[in-house]
Amino acid sequence: MRILYTPIMQVTACSILLSACVSQPSGFNKYVPGLGEIMGQISTRHTKLWYAGAAQNWELAAYEIKELKEGFEEAGKLHPTLEHIIQRLPVLFAGNVQKPLEHLEQAVKERNLAQFTQNYEVLTKACNTCHRATEFGFNKIKRPTFNPYSNQIFETEN
Ligand code: HEC
Numbered sequence: 001m002r003i004l005y006t007p008i009m010q011v012t013a014c015s016i017l018l019s020a021c022v023s024q025p026s027g028f029n030k031y032v033p034g035l036g037e038i039m040g041q042i043s044t045r046h047t048k049l050w051y052a053g054a055a056q057n058w059e060l061a062a063y064e065i066k067e068l069k070e071g072f073e074e075a076g077k078l079h080p081t082l083e084h085i086i087q088r089l090p091v092l093f094a095g096n097v098q099k100p101l102e103h104l105e106q107a108v109k110e111r112n113l114a115q116f117t118q119n120y121e122v123l124t125k126a127c128n129t130c131h132r133a134t135e136f137g138f139n140k141i142k143r144p145t146f147n148p149y150s151n152q153i154f155e156t157e158n
Contacts, residue, residue: 035079035089039139042071046127047144048152053108053116055154061108061116069101085134092133096126 045068052060076090085092100123107115120143127141147154 032078035075035082038071038075038078042068042075043141045071046124046141047147048149048154049104050120050144051147051149051154053113053120055156056111056113057154057156058108058111059156060154062105065101065105065108068097072097082134087133092130096130096133097123100126 045064049061049064049068052058052064072093076088076093080088080090082089100119103119104116104123107119124141124143128137131137131139131141
């Protein structure tokens, strides 16, 4: 049998296609990074922060602290809970890393290397405390011993 392609069919086909587009949820293509991925970024910032501070590049250090804060904030928003942990992630972040990050900010503001070094250790310990609290204690963080970012200049020009 021959099917006659009528204008009515054309309209129907168009509206089916259109409704398929319109009915897609608005965030359809939105990519949500996993907590492990965000933590990978946080780890990068943690390393860069050390080399920025050690070079007394306070501007860069301040930037990395800000990025760390944003990373924790984003992680808490995108992943507020972990199925096996009672405490919510934003609460865990606030309880563990907020204070050390504030103290680091202060050290950077005062351009105080000794204070920076001391608070960097406190921050690193806080990473591990939270890893243990979330049963990810096998992810052990330490102060970096070599700089893997050879394509970035950490020293200031003067
Ligand atoms: C909520 C408390 C919490 C804090 C604070 C925290 N983490 Fe994590 N971290 C986690 C959890 C939970 C995971 C496991 C996430 C997953 O894989 O789903 C993780 C995983 C990691 C991983 C493994 C990811 C990978 O891809 O290898 C690294 C590295 C890491 N964290 C670094 C850090 C560093 C550095 C800090 C401190 C500056 C820090 N974390 C602070 C909870 C925390």
